[in-house]
Amino acid sequence: MAVRGVGAVVVAAGQGHRFGASRPKQFVDLCGMPVLAWSVRTLVNHPDVDRVVVVLAPTRAASPPVWLPDxxxxxxxxxxxxxxxxxxxxxxxxNVHTVLVHDGARPFVSAELVSRVVKGARNGPVVPVIAVEDTVKRVDEGGWIEATVPRGRLRRVQTPQGFPAEVLNRTHALDDTGAWEAQDAAAMTDDALLCERLGIDVSTVEGDPANLKITTARDLALARAMIETGLIAAGS
Structure with a gap:
């Protein structure tokens, strides 16, 4: 049975300076569709998601892309x-009781991952994670190794991240009061960090290795290769 009262926020307001293209990465073509369009379509078509909001840079929000779904x-x-x-x-x-926050630069979010996050968010904030497979070192400011960090409890965090609407509203209300310094706001790369700052427990669900984030031109090339080799179904 579909879960009702779930809203999704797709964040795509960044300028993508690291990508090195003339336009933000979320608007670059990915095998026939803009990067952003892939995840938006998945969320719009998901039976548990009632509504989708896309956040764009002000200049783009004034004239939204025509390819966004009705x-x-x-x-x-x-x-x-x-x-x-x-x-x-x-x-x-x-009437939204659960909010999903997704990065518009992650085109390959699957319906299965969305379902896991929605289910997990019934019990509180939840994020999808992937185990760290590489050896991890901590280095000093000069790049010299200080220590090897045990990786058994380290995880790479993905989106969408799920939150009870009340919890997310509470964390952002505090942020809006100026409780965080500007440098803190700039460092908040996900919403789970806001929960951590307030002592709110955040659980995890299994992420998806295919749910990559496109940050560089190399990432885009990898995403295209995933489609061309059939690892990701084109148009799915």
Missing amino acids: GVRVVPGGVFRADSVRAGVEALAG
């Missing part, structure tokens, strides 16, 4: 990621 609401983002998420959450409004 019913998707577009709102302008802010200076920091936390500002953009807050704008998206406020735009959901209505």
Whole structure:
């Protein structure tokens, strides 16, 4: 049975300076569709998701892409990621009890992963994670190795991240009061960190190795190869 009262916020307001292209990475073509379109379509078509809000840079939000599906609401983002998420959450409004926050630069989020996150969020904040397979070293400012970090309890965090709406509203309300310094706001790369700062427990569910984040041109080439080799179904 489909879960009702679930809203998704897709954050795509970044400029993607590390990507090195003339336009942000989320608007670059990925085998016939913009990067952003892939994840938006998955969320729109998911039976548990009632509504989807896409957060874009103000200049792009003023003239939303025509390829966004009907019913998707577009709102302008802010200076920091936390500002953009807050704008998206406020735009959901209505009877939403669970909020998913997804990075628009992750095109290959699967319906199965969305379902796991929605289920996990019934019990509180939840994030999808992947085990760290490489050996991890901690280095000093000069790049010299200080120590080897045991990787058994380390995880790489993905999106979408799921939150009871009440919890997410509470964390962002505190952020809006100026409780975080500007440098803190810039460092908040996900919403689970806001929960951590407030002492709110965050659980995990299994992530998906295919749910890569496109940050560089190399990432885009890898994403295209995943489609061309059939690891990701084109148009699915």
